[in-house]
Amino acid sequence: MLTSLSIKNYALIDHFQVQFNQGLTIITGETGAGKSILLGGLSLILGKRADLNSLKNPEKKCVIEAVFDVTNYDLKQLFKTEDLDYEPQTIIRREILPSGKSRAFVNDSPVNLNSLQALSSHLIDIHSQHETLQLVNDDFQFQVIDALAKNASFLTSYKQELTQYKSVQKALTDLQQFKAEAIKEYDYNTFLLNELEEANLVEGELQELEEEYEALQNVEEIEEKLALANQLLNDEQVGALAILAELKQATQKLSTLSVKYETLFQRVSSSLIELDDVFADIETYQETLDSDPSRLQYVNDKLAVINALFKKHFVESISELLVIKNNLSEKVSETENIEGSIVDKEKELQVIEDKLNKLSKTIHDNRNKAIPELKKQLESILSLLGMPNAQFDIRVTYEEAFLGNGKDVLSFLFSANKGGHFNELKKAASGGELSRIMLAIKSILSKYMQLPTIMFDEIDSGVSGEVSNKMGQIMLQMSQTMQVFAITHLPQIAAKGHTHFKVYKEDVNNITTTNLTQLNHDERIIEIAQMLGGIEISNSAIAHAKQLLN
Template identity: 65%
Template sequence: MLESLAIKNYALIDNLQVDFNNGLSIITGETGAGKSILLGGLSLILGKRADLSSLKDNTKKCIIEAVFNISNYNLKSFFEREDLDYESQTIIRREILPSGKSRAFVNDSPLNLNSLQLLGEQLIDIHSQHQSLQIVNDDYQFKVIDALAGNAKALMDYSKELKDFKAIKNDLAILQKQKSEALKEHDYNSYLLKELIEANLVLGELEELEEEYETLNNVEDIKEKLSESYQLLGDEQMGIITTLTQLKTNFSKLISLSNKYSLLYERINSSLIDLDDVRGEIDDLFEQLEPNPVRLEQINSKLQVLHNLMLKHAVKDISELLVVKESLSEKVTNTANLDERILRHQDELLSKEKLLDHISKTIHNNRVEAIPKLKDQLESILKNLGMPNAQFDIKLKLTPNLLFNGKDELSFLFSANKGGNFLELKKAASGGELSRIMLAIKLMLSNYIQLPTIMFDEIDTGISGEISNKMGEIMLQMSETMQVFAITHLPQIAAKGHSHFKVYKKDVNGITQTNMVKLDHDERIVEIAQMLGGMDMSSSAIAHAKELLN
């Protein structure tokens, strides 16, 4: 419920602070006193867009703040989703800066306008004659029927399953598109993969093959160089080993004369041993080298295959070719698995569709049972509101289509006159009749679901006498389970309120200001008497006002 409202620097309002109670609150005031300004300020709290013209003094910011008790509204999940601190007493503040920028806060945390609108819809329902057009909308008509049918849980289950159904259907469409595209590439990918498999790729093989190729391709030249090197080391006349052997012999004689030649002798001897070993290895290498044209051709062919594959796939080495091979293998495997995945999704889709069909039939049957109750209650309430011949013809048709709220098509027809034709509401009912129908529906809904605070904005226009009295009684009845506001010009309705507020204008230092005050019992008598007989109150008007209040 709305506990308090504070407005600063908005339109004709300089500074307004008012507290509200539960039950039925009446708001009255002369035409032009500023009731629409009050509603405009409240609409900003509910997420309406603002502009700079809203500021009374465009050098100061406008602040509108409302305190709500939301303990019975089941809004914790909304606060969690929006990352807001949940408080049973929640404060919504809206600021409009002189720059034209607007900001919204919930419990001092910033909130965007879209989210504020979603929150506002669950806190206050501002109901005017214009808003009565909601009742001609199929979605709203379903909402009314489902409230009486007790379909809340079934609709929640249906919505969840429908979301899953659409997700599976979307995934299936993606898989089918992938299959269509994959089939075009499958043969080519399989061919490329086969080439890579047949190449028997081994990491590091390229370098080894290139080295072996260079050896076999230059075997004669290598043998010649090895033979020449062997001769340089081992020639009996001029070979390095022969020379070093003579050098060793010379130093062996020198060390007998002095130990200072020992180190050089050791180094010469070590070099002689190393070179003799080198000569042996050269001899071994020479013996191992044999021309092998068959092996050379095999290596050349393999190298051509590898280089062609690297060129084809635009890679630099075998490691990158192996990555390409893995990728192609996945594509080929995935293509092969697509049929299985598509079949699995089709089975899931069929299962979900059967479940949705079952839930939608439950929803349909509940609606069918609720429609006579809705029809009887509506016609009974409207009879008391001066529409004795009002009749409804409400029909459901189960369709094969999965709609957002089941599989029903709704026909909600109305006739205001006995013997009249049943037509769509928007064609059969006048503005005043729509207002009374909407009031009757709100009364019914208040008995089945938790409604937000409702504010009736002059829906009694064009109504008087006993009908206005009945309207007031309906509003009073609704206020037993919810907070109700009624902006009215009718004394019969004004007298029903538990609280009564008056909106008025006054001039302060030559500037017109709108204000609002809560009336006590005596002030209510005066206000209602003026509503009955004008500013020149007669004793009969005052007596009538007292009678209405009693």
């Protein structure tokens, strides 16, 4: 509920701050006194775009602040969704700066207009005779039926399942599209994969193959050089081993003659041992050296394959080819397994679809049961409001497609006159009739769900005294479970209020300002008497005002 409102520097308002209570609050005032200014200020709280022309003093900023008690509105999830700090006493503030810039705050946190509108729509509902678009909206009409049908929990479950259904349906479509595209590439990817698998690639083998190729390619030259080395080392006359053996004997003799030659002898001995090892290795190489044309051909072919794969895949290493091979393997595997994935996803979709069908049928049946009661209550209330021949033809038709709130298509038809044809509300009802229908619907809804604060803006225009009295009674009844404001020109409605405010203009220092003041009991008598008889108050008007208040 709206607990307080402060408006500074807006239109004709210099500054006022008022406190509001639960129940029915009446706002009256002469035509042109500024009731529309009050609504204009509230509309900024609801997220309406600001207008620089609204500033009373263009050199100062305009500030409008409203405090709402949201304890009973179950809005914690909405606050979380909009990334706002939840406070039971929520403060909404709008500022219009002289520069034209507008700012909005919820509990002192800056918000954009979309977030403000999302929140404020749960806090206050301003309804006038000329604002009945909501009434002819399917979503609102379903909301009315579902309130009586007690469909809230079923609709919550349905919407959760529908969200999951759409997600799985999209995943299935993506799989089917992937399958269609993958099949086109499957043969080519399989060919590339087989080509890479047949190459038997091993990380790091390129260098080994290149070295082996060089060896096999030059086997004759290697054999010739090894033979020459063998001869240089092992020739009986001039071989290095024979000469080094003689050198060893000479240095050994020297070492026996003087200790200083011992080191020389040891060095020659070591060299002979090392050269013996070299000779042994050369002999081993000669024995194992094999001119193998087939191996040379294999290595040459393997290198040709690797280089061809480098060129085909635009890479320069075997490791890159192995990455490509793994990627191709995954693609081929996905394509080969895609049918199983599609079947699994179809089964998952069917399970959700069964749940949706069950929920939507329950919702449909509940709606059908609630419609007669809704018609009965609407027609009864409208009869009290001067529309005794009002009739409704409300039907829900069960369709195949899953819609946002079930599988129903709604037909909400109305006839205002006896023997008249049923038609859509916007075509069959006048503005005044739509206002009374909206009042009837809101009064019914208030019995079944927690509604935001509602402000009726002169929806009583053009109705008779007796009908206005019934309107006032309905508003009073609604105010037992919610906060109701009524801006009215009719004394019969004004007298029903728990509290009564008057909007008035006054001139101070040749400057006109609009103010709002709460009336006490005696002031209410005077105000209602003036509403009954005009500025010149008669004794009978006073008596009638007292009678209405009592």
